[in-house]
Amino acid sequence: MAEIVYPPVIGVARMLFRVLDMKIHIEGSGHVPTTGGAVLVSNHVSYLDFIFAGLGARPSRRLVRFMAKKEVFDNKISGPLMRGMHHIPVDRTEGAGAYVAALRALKAGEVVGIFPEATISRSFTVKDIKNGAVRMAAATGTPMIPVALWGTQRLWTKDRKRALGQRHIPITILLGEPMHPKRGEDMEAHTVELRRRMSELVDKAQRGYAEIPEGVWWQPAHLGGSAPTPEEAEALDAADAAGRLAERD
Template sequence: MPDLTYRLVIRACHVLFRALGLRIDVRGAYRLPQTGPVVVAANHSSFIDFMFVGLVATARGRLVRFMAKKSVFDAPVSGQLLRGMHHIPVDRAHGETAARAAYRALLAGEVVGIYPEATIGRAFVVKDRVDVKRGAAYLALRTGAPIVPVAHWGVHRIFTVGGRWSLRRGTAVQVLVGDPITPMPGEDAEALTTRVHDVLVGMVERLVDAYPQKPAQPHTAWWWPATRGGAAPAADEARHLDEEARLKADAGRRG
């Protein structure tokens, strides 16, 4: 059976979802094309949000080849699994290697998953446009693949940065798939990235608006956005925390 490792991991994920009693609501999966190259662009708020973004593709009989940081591939267990699922390692110092691998995957008709925010957003809303990368747009422009935006919310309550995790049963996780975005005549990567960013921002805001488990006391809820009166970091603080984490990681690699 092709992609045996991937399919076994999918089964394991479903077992985990059932064990946690997660209330998963996926809407709009039909918008993901069933054939041909596709770039999936998703927001990034958790270490495990790829599991839920991947649900969209499996509902359409497809698998996503996610672009993920190289350090995850370097770990013995996760690295073996990621390579077995044909995900794409991204070395920040040599990003062109990952771009070529993603390009080849799209030419082969695959679905490639990209997080335009690059790292987990600690504010739990989509990062400002200045912090968003253009990789999805470049690949779409080079290959003609549509960009399908996928927004999710609630996953960060299960496992995210800062040592935040919870095995509480019944957590609501919402996933929303937007209409495919194709480059307009004469559109460059900057403009296309802005369009994708704006769509993702709006989709995440819709999910937060409709979230069925809003905190009774928002100001005490670490996972509720500061823009909604929650205790999550505001955008400027989140950017500062991101930079601190990046510098620490770089120092660790040099050491």
Template sequence: MHDRDIWEKRSIFWVAKNTPSYEPHPSEAKEPFYGRIVVPLIKRMLAAQGIDFTLEGVENLPATGPALLAFNHTGYFDFIFGGTVASLKGHRLVRFMAKTEIFDVPVVGLIMRGMRHISVDRAAGAASLDEAVRSLREGNLVGIFPEATISRAFEIKGLKSGAVRIAAQSGAPLIPVAIWGSQRVWTKDHPRQLGRNHFPVWIKVGSPVDISGTPEEATARLKKAMEALVDEVRTRYEEAYGPFPGGEYWRPASMGGSAPSLEQAARIDAEEKRQRAERKAAKAAKSAKGPRGLRAVIGRQGVLAKAAKAAKKLAPSKKP
């Protein structure tokens, strides 16, 4: 699918022949666990799957120093695919922001910490933001999914403002990255396709986004840049690997696929969130071991509330 007069294979990627080669990063290329074990292992795994990678825009990544990479989110392997984008830029490494539940899995959490990824506790977002800023100030590449969760529509949905806030506080450039084809490997509501599938995946690194103005204004610019980049990548994908007959679950409705629209996807997400909250509440109730347990919990809460009220009365007044 690639014109060999224009493209060439480097590692597992198809890249334009005029893509420069870069000297290894002085420290990241030598990082023993992430750089020398994990990345080569991932590349071998993806090669075994026959994933047909195309990578563009490597020149937009800094050879040294920090950058915040803002990825679109269509599949569960975005984290893995996105982690490879900087390998052609002197074997640089991307430290991803990932939900804390992943870190809570015993072995997986150990691996994530070993790769110096960043735990995101949605109940304590400020701490995660501070950790990302600290990582960027140390000169790292940090990956973030501003949509927060997978877009079932395979279109850019509403973005959180955390990306522009982190970039502004750290002084790092905010660079959009588009991944297309990841949803064919594994996405929400559809079975995994982890065998030797030969699916094409196209990745493009864009130019830094202007983050001046308010967080809302900068986030709007980021969304526009991500939409344009994704649109460009999926158009090139269609030209290289299409035409497709239509009705594919992994193609957005706007392109003739059967994926839900953004509005439909939002309703599905809301229902999923409601059901998750119900399951969590049911689990909490079950752990209370029936009415006696519930009364005990309520009783303890009552005692704590009374103690807090008494402490407040005894506390010295702050008035002069």
């Protein structure tokens, strides 16, 4: 497919990384195959995670087609960019269409990116995850690669003002060893193992981060930060869901 939009968007992003003097550390990029389909499965702590998860595939010279909620495509600014980069819209009321589109992309040899937690984790730990990524990898015979992002929440996340102009922020991108689920195997068992590997990578990224101050909002509670605990975050997410339901009603 023609790539008119994606390359210049990457160019602008890389220029901004240099201007802001971001300290970006990428580890494990060699796990992304240079050809053929693959599923990148990332944790989700920031509205900008798709940029940095995609950056993890750049050493393999791959462009990642991310699955993102339909509302992003409806926006008059982000919509044309998302469509131009051939990302995959997800309508939460009709998820089957997005699943079929992702399968089609994988079979065509594309790399598909997915955030299986579905929403940003306020606790900055890995939430319960959906099994869609496992099912897609199994259905297409493609490898599934766990990804951990850390530091991106300091730029823009839930309940916090954007800090897109902040300089010198360290960003960590870790890619783990591929998993190879197959048709007929236990998809739930693979999903549990995927979450375990993602959590292990996130913990590694957090504990090896260049800055580990106590009490800051962007640090998880179990490492001395003031972020909500997983239980508190779950309650906040439930309140958000109830609010959206009330608005629809």
